[in-house]
Amino acid sequence: MNINKLAPLALSLLCASAFAADGSISISSPANGAMVSAGKKTPVVYEAALGSTGDHLHLYVDGNRVDVLREKKGSAELDALPAGKHHICLTVNTKSHAPTGVESCVDVTAQ
Known part of the structure; x- marks a missing residue:
């Protein structure tokens, strides 16, 4: 294979890894797919x-921001969810509120 064709691919992979977000989030509750109480x-x-x-x-x-959390570990209370399916996400953000690319999401159903 021509090395000139590989160079742009290698460069793009290096750049992607250089800008890849570090950090992590885990949501332990509610579990993905959980049923929660509507209201x-x-x-x-x-x-x-x-x-x-x-x-x-x-x-x-x-998709709507409902809270800003400063603690690295803890819990937040969501207002009552209407009946139906809901997508809950946590994202890591910079001081200027720009997302870093680190997120964790769960889907729940309120009944």
């Missing part, structure tokens, strides 16, 4: 490593 508050239990550029977490329900 009752839902706790979200999490633990995060913010990485080198992370400053805080954003909590989203169905």
Whole structure:
């Protein structure tokens, strides 16, 4: 294979890894696929490593930011969810609220 054709691929892989987000988030509750009570508050239990550029977490329900979390480990309480399926996500963000690319999501059904 021609080395000139491989060079751009190698460069793009190096650049992608250089800008890859570090850090992690785990949501321990609710579990992915869980049933939660509609009309009752839902706790979200999490633990995060913010990485080198992370400053805080954003909590989203169905694509809407509902909270900003400063603790790396803890829980947040969601307001009562209406009946139906919901997508809950936590993202790591910089001081300027830009996402770092680290996120964790679960899907739940409120009944």
